[in-house]
Amino acid sequence: MSDAAPAREPVPAPSLPVTWRPSRGRLVAYVSAAVVVAGAVAMAIFIAEPFKLPDRLAIVAFACAVAFVLHLLGRVRVEADEEGLTIVNAVRTHHYTWPEVIEVTLLVGDPWPKIDFSDGRTIGAMGIQGSEKPRARRATAELAALIKERGEADEG
Structure with missing residues (x-):
């Protein structure tokens, strides 16, 4: 491992299988996805009358697409x-x-x-x-x- 930090004592190899995943990035991705979808659903329900059902569905579909991209980032x-x-x-x-x-x-x-x-x-x-x-x-x-x-x- 190359790192500009001072040398540390060697770390033993972990037992297999092992999975490393980020904690903060994962949390941020999934909480953000939930907030975006919940906000879009609320907006679709309470939006003013000129917006019809297809418009409301498009808002929720767009939020689901954003949530999918956030999922891709959260699953790393x-x-x-x-x-x-x-x-x-x-x-x-x-x-x-x-x-x-x-x-x-x-x-x-x-x-x-x-x-x-x-x-x-x-x-x-x-x-x-x-x-x-x-x-x-x-x-x-x-x-x-x-x-x-x-x-x-x-x-x-």
């Missing part, structure tokens, strides 16, 4: 199991076996860690939010320990 996570690593980001889900995983880095100021793979790809792991500083450092250190224990970095 990083899962590690015996087979490998699954990174669920807002739009895409990536699955890699342990030998394909090279390294994880979280630099100070990064929004989330970056994971390097043997095929040359680097993917951001949105499930570990850099804004949750101590928690993000701990999760990244645990993931780095798993990669060292099971991944390509262990070979050679």
Whole structure:
């Protein structure tokens, strides 16, 4: 793990399976989605008369679309199991076996860690939010320990 913070004692690899997901971002996404949908339903019920049923339904449908986008942001996570690593980001889900995983880095100021793979790809792991500083450092250190224990970095 690359981090500009002072060196810390090594973190042991967690037992598998393990899932890392943000706490604040998830809470904000789902509470916001509920508020948007509830507000749209209330607006559709109490809006002035020139708005007909199709207009009211469109308001609620738009709120549901916004809630879906918020759900995509709230579902992000990083899962590690015996087979490998699954990174669920807002739009895409990536699955890699342990030998394909090279390294994880979280630099100070990064929004989330970056994971390097043997095929040359680097993917951001949105499930570990850099804004949750101590928690993000701990999760990244645990993931780095798993990669060292099971991944390509262990070979050679």
